[in-house]
Amino acid sequence: MADAGTIAVQAQTELANGEKRESFAIDVIDADNDSMKDFAVMSGEQKVWINECLTRGIALYRAQDAQQPFMTLFTDEADGPIDPERERRLHEDEA
Numbered sequence: 001m002a003d004a005g006t007i008a009v010q011a012q013t014e015l016a017n018g019e020k021r022e023s024f025a026i027d028v029i030d031a032d033n034d035s036m037k038d039f040a041v042m043s044g045e046q047k048v049w050i051n052e053c054l055t056r057g058i059a060l061y062r063a064q065d066a067q068q069p070f071m072t073l074f075t076d077e078a079d080g081p082i083d084p085e086r087e088r089r090l091h092e093d094e095a
Helices: 044-065 084-094
Strands: 005-014 020-030 035-038
Touching: 005 044, 020 044
Parallel strands: none
Antiparallel strands: 005 020, 020 035
């Protein structure tokens, strides 16, 4: 069974002097053990799952107001970026 959790998107960072500045950070909140982890320090596989959840969540949210329903959701390199060696082989195959 997958862990229950929540995503918190932070658009501002508080500086030492108390002022705020624009930033972008994603915190993943694990409801099972009441902990929070910065997306930036998560493993590649964890990032893939979080990205998939965010993509589908945003699509569902946008579909609520859409005049025409979405019938398809496309994702590219959903399991992470292609590694340099595989990219080189793909380009060789195209030639």
